[in-house]
Amino acid sequence: MASPKLAPDWDIAQWFNVDAPLDLRALRGRVVVAGAFQMLCPGCVSQTIPQLRQAHALFPESEVAVIGLHTVFEHHAAMGPTALEAFLHEYQVRFPVGVDRTSGRGEPIPSTMRRYGMQGTPTLLLIDREGRLRRQTFGHIPDLQLGAEIMALMREPANIDAVSTDDRQRRNPQAKCDADGCAIPNESE
């Protein structure tokens, strides 16, 4: 079986809800759940945003990075950074959101969307601790399945050599979901 490839770097013009840019290298060691959305895409608003918000609340940030990618490919004037900021405020989105960079030369599809060959919004990306793209799906995935897939990736050992020292500290193997969350004591501990 062909090995999964490294996820392409994303190309972000502006970040919300973070102190510093979150490139994929900085996320090594953590599972990444990224949802590409548009703030005026009805299915994204009714399904993807609540699902990402729930994942962000459930899994420990030291283990799972939940990220929104605002991949605008239509109605650009209506969905600029000012509009997005208001949207994130009104929908109480607290997880990091990056704005996919537009070329500005009449190309409607933004940069990250093109690199990944996304078909539209919403698109869900799952990236493992070593930075490899393990799922890319256009449309909605049921919560039960997403929960299972995130945990499967959480339970994979990362290749330590491929991970920087900083990342190793961030990836705390003792970390568990919180009291209301998904903490199942691991017998091997």
Next chain:
Amino acid sequence: MASPKLAPDWDIAQWFNVDAPLDLRALRGRVVVAGAFQMLCPGCVSQTIPQLRQAHALFPESEVAVIGLHTVFEHHAAMGPTALEAFLHEYQVRFPVGVDRTSGRGEPIPSTMRRYGMQGTPTLLLIDREGRLRRQTFGHIPDLQLGAEIMALMREPANIDAVSTDDRQRRNPQAKCDADGCAIPNESE
């Protein structure tokens, strides 16, 4: 009991989904169901817009005018006419929508909202065939109740003297809901 007052005129800067402005005088003779909303208000998007869309599909336009009022009182830069137009397109809103006029002098509450003393969005207005405000409610009303109240107003006779000739033609007492709609044969026919 005090009689209901005439509904204040609304003050609309721009209309969508209509050929000509829809002032209240032009709507005399019809029942008016107006929903004041903001395109980035989550409850408006998940409840009010679908409810107005359903009312628009159910009742005959000659009898019931379903209208959206975009009453922006926060995040003005994010919800301008261009953004609204994209929103209406993405959410497949086909009923008339008017943009409540802002004063532009640092007053965040737009004109119509102030005239009615609305407390926020969503706000539902029901106006009878003679132009009187019969309900103004901040928040959501169940579909069953709204359907009943619209029909109650439909079944009230308009004071013919108060209605212009044009309006009288528009208000066709024989008009019924369509085949999938609410047509109950009236025994008096």
Next chain:
Amino acid sequence: MASPKLAPDWDIAQWFNVDAPLDLRALRGRVVVAGAFQMLCPGCVSQTIPQLRQAHALFPESEVAVIGLHTVFEHHAAMGPTALEAFLHEYQVRFPVGVDRTSGRGEPIPSTMRRYGMQGTPTLLLIDREGRLRRQTFGHIPDLQLGAEIMALMREPANIDAVSTDDRQRRNPQAKCDADGCAIPNESE
């Protein structure tokens, strides 16, 4: 247009939530909203029962009689009166429910269901103040439409001559929906 016919009498073996049997004659003067259901029919449980419960809460009982008809045509042993009583308790059904009578001679379709020629459950019946069947629909009707149709029937004048004195008292034209309900003051009062 052919006039609507009188609704056939229903044939009820046992009533719940009432002091005395509710035959159609006793209901003259009121609008009747009757939902034929089976307690193990998933669509009835998820849609019809909540809709009837909401109608029962919204409209005044002196004007609108909301009634459930337990029309069992399959799994008879599982849906007898004892099971139904438990169901009504668990689902907090407070409106009157009549058990459609079975012939007991190997005929699975109960009596009322046959008289009306119902195709299955749920089936919604709307009967006007004079006892005429104005709607019979197999399946679900949206709340907005049902609310409108109930109100349309409420606003029809009953033929007084056809209504008994007792019924005339019950049909109080001043009655309104309650405070949370659908009371729109009628200008003609």
Next chain:
Amino acid sequence: MASPKLAPDWDIAQWFNVDAPLDLRALRGRVVVAGAFQMLCPGCVSQTIPQLRQAHALFPESEVAVIGLHTVFEHHAAMGPTALEAFLHEYQVRFPVGVDRTSGRGEPIPSTMRRYGMQGTPTLLLIDREGRLRRQTFGHIPDLQLGAEIMALMREPANIDAVSTDDRQRRNPQAKCDADGCAIPNESE
């Protein structure tokens, strides 16, 4: 930390949707997701049954056993085996369901329910490959969390010595969720 205890044996009077009784010993080597419900418990019907049905469709049966336990502690006459059989048919429940045994001596709480000290229905049980009770929760757990917890248990190695030969064959470590399911290729393969 105290080790989780072995799950108590359950005490089943009758099974549906299986060829042979499913005692916990026979399930060793598999993760067990058991939902205790009553067919006339509204929350069980609207949330637990759909969740179990979805889990049954998503995870491979060789890895995860999804089981319903009909733990009737009220309205016993209404929820006997005949009624349950009709319920399972109408709600299209295909996973195994066991009827918790009643003592019949005026004790309303059935046997398994007492052994586990359940507080009511619905109650969710998660049992690991070695038969230990890892979660017992009265009420509903979100799908995202349940998916994560099931996968966490799937990814735990079973203590081979504690598992019989038959179970070892059943517990196929190569087994994956199906095409629509949760198959994430494991890098260690």
